[in-house]
Structure formats: structure tokens, C-alpha cells
Amino acid sequence: MTRIAVLGLEHETNTFLPGRTTFEDFLAPGGWPRLSRGEEVFGALKGSGVAAAGAITAAAGRDGVELVPILWTIALPGATVAEDAFARLTAEITGRLAAAHAEAPLDAVFAEMHGAMVTEENDHAEEALALAIRRVIGPDVPLAVALDLHGNISDGFVDAVTLIEAYRTYPHVDMRETGARAMRRLLALLDGGPAPAKAVARPPFQIALTWQCTLFGPGREAVDEAEAMMDADPALSVATFFGFPLADIPGAGPTLVAQHPDPDAARTAAARLDALWLALEPRFDGPLPDAAEAVAAAMRTAAGPGHGPVVIADTQDNPGGGGPGDTTGLLAALLAADAPALLVHIADAAAATAAHEAGVGAVIDVPLGGRTLQGTGAPIDGPWTVLSLGDGSFVGEGPMYGGNAIALGPVACLARGNVRVIVAPKRMQASEPALPKHLGQDPFAAEILVVKSSVHFRGAYQDAAREVIVARAPGPVTADLADLPARRQLRRAAGRAPVPDAAPAATTPTP
Ligand SMILES: [Zn+2]
Structure with a gap:
């Protein structure tokens, strides 16, 4: 055995x-x-x-x-x-x-x-x-x-x-x-x-989560090339790591691990991928609108022809990058514009509890969100109308959490004007349509759907979306790595000048 x-x-x-x-x-x-x-x-x-x-x-x-x-x-x-x-x-x-x-x-x-x-x-x-x-x-x-x-x-x-x-x-x-x-x-x-020999390459830059998506652009090209190399040589396996830049450690950043029974073949593959990543580097970067700009653009698109929701990604409060799920920059912008929107979701146990105590149809006056981190938007005062309630227990149906038994605790959908916002006691990636559906809210029918996510939301919503807008509202999941107060990271932000005084990162594949 x-x-x-x-x-x-x-x-x-x-x-x-x-x-x-x-x-x-x-x-x-x-x-x-x-x-x-x-x-x-x-x-x-x-x-x-x-x-x-x-x-x-x-x-x-x-x-x-x-x-x-x-x-x-x-x-x-x-x-x-x-x-x-x-x-x-x-x-x-x-x-x-x-x-x-x-x-x-x-x-x-x-x-x-x-x-x-x-x-x-x-x-x-x-x-x-x-x-x-x-x-x-x-x-x-x-x-x-x-x-x-x-x-x-x-x-x-x-x-x-x-x-x-x-x-x-x-x-x-x-x-x-x-x-x-x-x-x-x-x-x-x-x-x-x-057993495979392993060769490692480390492109000398870091990539913000927003630019790491593999559905299109340079991320797609990077994984497609590795796939093509493996198709051409079935003895080769490539593990492609885009890295997690929000760790202030010397090794944070992309790592390409080529594995092959022949050490020379592993080294050759790692070097080829390293060269590709260097060529792709400038494209792992770009400008992002702030919250008000994103909401204005979404309202223009939503008022025009086409169907499916305009999706705004609140990338800097992505729980999948450590965001608290309760920043309020985008919620404030939606309310200011009275945008026809559904926001999924704000992690706020007190607001969810208050909604359950008051019941459906009640108007509650609780401050929402903004409790966890300074500088990421203040709590937003009521009044909020309680549209619907749920016990927060449902089975995932999206491509990431599909099949998982999810238990968030008591959840609610609140509304003011045209803005609907889901509140839950816990944070979670906004890549799960089952949460809004659990509250009687169809995310695919929303004119504007706001998700706290950097990229994972695309698994559930990209195909249905009329347009996707990645917004830069205040939050800790920094989309512009030049903003990071990093001290120990050794690699530059993709597309930017090298970090002064930083020791050069190894680019030569090592066995
Ligand atoms: Zn990941």
C-alpha cells in the first residue's frame, strides 16, 4: 500500500x-x-x-x-x-x-x-x-x-x-x-x-494585484507562454508565481520555477520565461480612476446602450489582499451621485445586527463601515432602509467558492435612494453571486455592481459585465506600489524606475 x-x-x-x-x-x-x-x-x-x-x-x-x-x-x-x-x-x-x-x-x-x-x-x-x-x-x-x-x-x-x-x-x-x-x-x-530538477528565475520587479489578471493582457501572455512550452515538452512543468507585493520582505515578487528531469532543460526554460517577463514588464502598470471618477464613468455607461451590469472593482479594499472590507470611499461616491448600484459588501457586524433587530422595511440609523483603518473613509451615517435579511448560510455557486458551505452569520441588504449595500459580520471575496442572491438581490440585474475585489470578481462577473472599471478608493490593498511604505522589498514596481539603494535582485536563473 x-x-x-x-x-x-x-x-x-x-x-x-x-x-x-x-x-x-x-x-x-x-x-x-x-x-x-x-x-x-x-x-x-x-x-x-x-x-x-x-x-x-x-x-x-x-x-x-x-x-x-x-x-x-x-x-x-x-x-x-x-x-x-x-x-x-x-x-x-x-x-x-x-x-x-x-x-x-x-x-x-x-x-x-x-x-x-x-x-x-x-x-x-x-x-x-x-x-x-x-x-x-x-x-x-x-x-x-x-x-x-x-x-x-x-x-x-x-x-x-x-x-x-x-x-x-x-x-x-x-x-x-x-x-x-x-x-x-x-x-x-x-x-x-x-524526479525533476528545478530552476528559478526572479524578474526584478513587483506587480500590483490589479495588473496580475490572467484573463487578458501581459498576465495572460505570461501563462500562455508557459503553457505552450509545457505542451511542446511534456517533461517540463512550470510553476508561475506573480508574487504578493503587499509583503515587506526581500523575496516578494514574481518567481518562475521550471522543473524538468534534465537540469539544463529546466535552466533554459527558466531563462526563456525570465526574458519574456522582462519584456512584459511595462504593461503590468497603468492609471486608475478614483471613486468619484469611477462612479461618474459607470453612470454614463449604464445610461447608454448595452446590457449587463457595469462593474466597479474597489481594488484597494480587496479582502483577498487583506482589505478590511469596510472602507467607505466608493459607498460615499455612490451616495453622492445617487447611483443605481448594488455594493457587495461592507463587513460590519453592528450594522448587520441592527438590521436584524429592526426587521425588513424598518429604517435604521447606524453608521456603516469605516471602523477598521484610519484614512480609508469615515463611517457613513444612516438612515438606511432594511430591504432584506438572511442568515448568511448558503452554498457557493461562483467559480471560486462553488460547492463551499459558506456561513457568514446574519446578513442584510440596506438601501438609501438608488444605492443598495449588503452588510455582513465577516469579510469575504466579492466573487460569489450566491451572497446577493441569498438576499434577493440579483447582481447580474444591477445597473452598477460594486465589488470589493481586485481580480477574483472577474471569475463570476467578467462575461456578464457591460464594462469593468477598476477604481482606486482609499484602502490598504495598494494598487500603486510606489505608494507602499516598503523598507525591505528589493524589487521595483513594474514599469517604474529601480528603487534607489536597493540591492539588485537576482535575475540569473539558478539551478
Ligand atoms: Zn491568490
Whole structure:
């Protein structure tokens, strides 16, 4: 029997945010499966789109393969992870791995990680986790990892693991397939296939989330080229990381990992991709309208011909980049213009509670949003009419959260004039049409749909949208990296001059 341990520990860390991500944040994050241990993992991930679910499915039908579930957890993107939280989760994972390995030797480990987790003591927490796993299983047991396209990947991590797969889409609509791919490669290796050599290239710039989309433009060209190279040489695997720029660590930025049984072929592929990324660099940048400009433009378009919502993305309050989900710049602009809009959503537990206490049809006078971060818009006073209420429990139907059982707690749709705004106690990526539908609001019928998201919303709404406008309202998910108060990052913002005094980043692919 071939025994493969399956585990997951994920966080995308925005080190520019105040506070800490704690152990409790890993228990039941909005939109994602809750923390699960041992046999619970199978049930918790069943039907989910996460990478480990894909890996489990890919191995399930194989004769002679026994999956050993260890632990799976994720916290929403947020502030630096408290060291005690990371230590506790790592200790639990390695303890369970060691027990499983003692019971009967493990033949391999599959691990789902993010790639951009930063703790108080580890710039690259995934490297620390991989090394901790290695201390249990030793140097020779294969360790396959499936990661997020936003990983900030260290050389030590690449060295510690056996094979690497990364999402190839942003919006991430291939999480499950990424896990399945990693598992298929792992099974081929266990069947006697060759282990890959790995070569790494690091383009010397960073890309704001807004410009990382793989549906069009330079992001699309980057992943298409990697795909074409893999089609031409099936022995090649490329993990493309666009990086997560909101981490003030030296390694933050794109990393291209070419994997091939022939080290020379891996190096050649990494060098070719590095050259492509350098050529694409100027196009990973551009101007964005502010909130008032975006609302005015959306109202002009909405009043014209065509159908489908005009979608405004509030990119700088993207919960997927650590945004609190309660900034009010766009809400203020919508109210000022009395725009015919639906905003999804403001995370505000007090407002949601007040709406539930008052009931449908009531007018409540609570300040909305603006509670978390200074300088991101003040709370907006009532009155608000309660249009609809829900218990916040629904099943995801979008391409990212589809199949996930989502429990946000009591949610409400409030309105003033033509502006409707959904409020919920928790934050969550605005890529899930099931939330507004749960409240009787059809997001596809809205004239203007405002989403707190940088790119993930495109998975659900791009095809239906009449136009997409990415707006730059005040918020911490900085769309212009020149605005970042970075001290330790070594790479320039794409399309900009090099950072003065910064040490040059390595551009030469290293084996
Ligand atoms: Zn991501």
C-alpha cells in the first residue's frame, strides 16, 4: 500500500496591515472550508474547489494508494501571522505526520500551501513549514506542494520540496485542478518516474494585484507562454508565481520555477520565461480612476446602450489582499451621485445586527463601515432602509467558492435612494453571486455592481459585465506600489524606475 499524507496550511500575509492574524482566524474563515483534522478533512473538503480536494479526488481512484489526512486550514488574507499561531499549527501538523509515519511509513506527502505567509519570525513561513515536514519524513520521501499564484517563493522552499505546482489562473478558477496536477505528478514519481530538477528565475520587479489578471493582457501572455512550452515538452512543468507585493520582505515578487528531469532543460526554460517577463514588464502598470471618477464613468455607461451590469472593482479594499472590507470611499461616491448600484459588501457586524433587530422595511440609523483603518473613509451615517435579511448560510455557486458551505452569520441588504449595500459580520471575496442572491438581490440585474475585489470578481462577473472599471478608493490593498511604505522589498514596481539603494535582485536563473 502506498501511503500519502495530505495536509494544508494557507495564509496570504499583508505585512503592511496593523495587528496580527491569530489562531482563531484559522478556524472558520469566510467562504472557505473550516479547520479540519484527521478523517474530518475528507468531509470538510468534500465538494470544495480547494487544491487538496483536487488532490484527494485524483488519488481516490488509484489502486494501492492510501491517503492519510493530517490537517487542513486556511485564514483569510490579513496581517502578519502571530508566531504562536504558526507554531501551534505546525506542531499539530508535524505531530500528526510523525504519528502516521510511525504507524506505517509514509511514501509521500501532498501539501497545500499559499506561498506568501509571513509570521513574526519567518519571512517565508512555507519554507519553515516544509523544513519542519522534512524533519519528520527525512530527505528522501517526496513532498509535493500545490500553491497559490501569489506565492513569494524562497530558494530554501524550492530546495526543501520535491515538486511544485501553482494555480495558473487569476481569478483562481483552477485551484482544484492544481492540486490534482500535483497529485498526478507525485503518483508518477512514486511509480518510478524521474524526479525533476528545478530552476528559478526572479524578474526584478513587483506587480500590483490589479495588473496580475490572467484573463487578458501581459498576465495572460505570461501563462500562455508557459503553457505552450509545457505542451511542446511534456517533461517540463512550470510553476508561475506573480508574487504578493503587499509583503515587506526581500523575496516578494514574481518567481518562475521550471522543473524538468534534465537540469539544463529546466535552466533554459527558466531563462526563456525570465526574458519574456522582462519584456512584459511595462504593461503590468497603468492609471486608475478614483471613486468619484469611477462612479461618474459607470453612470454614463449604464445610461447608454448595452446590457449587463457595469462593474466597479474597489481594488484597494480587496479582502483577498487583506482589505478590511469596510472602507467607505466608493459607498460615499455612490451616495453622492445617487447611483443605481448594488455594493457587495461592507463587513460590519453592528450594522448587520441592527438590521436584524429592526426587521425588513424598518429604517435604521447606524453608521456603516469605516471602523477598521484610519484614512480609508469615515463611517457613513444612516438612515438606511432594511430591504432584506438572511442568515448568511448558503452554498457557493461562483467559480471560486462553488460547492463551499459558506456561513457568514446574519446578513442584510440596506438601501438609501438608488444605492443598495449588503452588510455582513465577516469579510469575504466579492466573487460569489450566491451572497446577493441569498438576499434577493440579483447582481447580474444591477445597473452598477460594486465589488470589493481586485481580480477574483472577474471569475463570476467578467462575461456578464457591460464594462469593468477598476477604481482606486482609499484602502490598504495598494494598487500603486510606489505608494507602499516598503523598507525591505528589493524589487521595483513594474514599469517604474529601480528603487534607489536597493540591492539588485537576482535575475540569473539558478539551478
Ligand atoms: Zn491568490
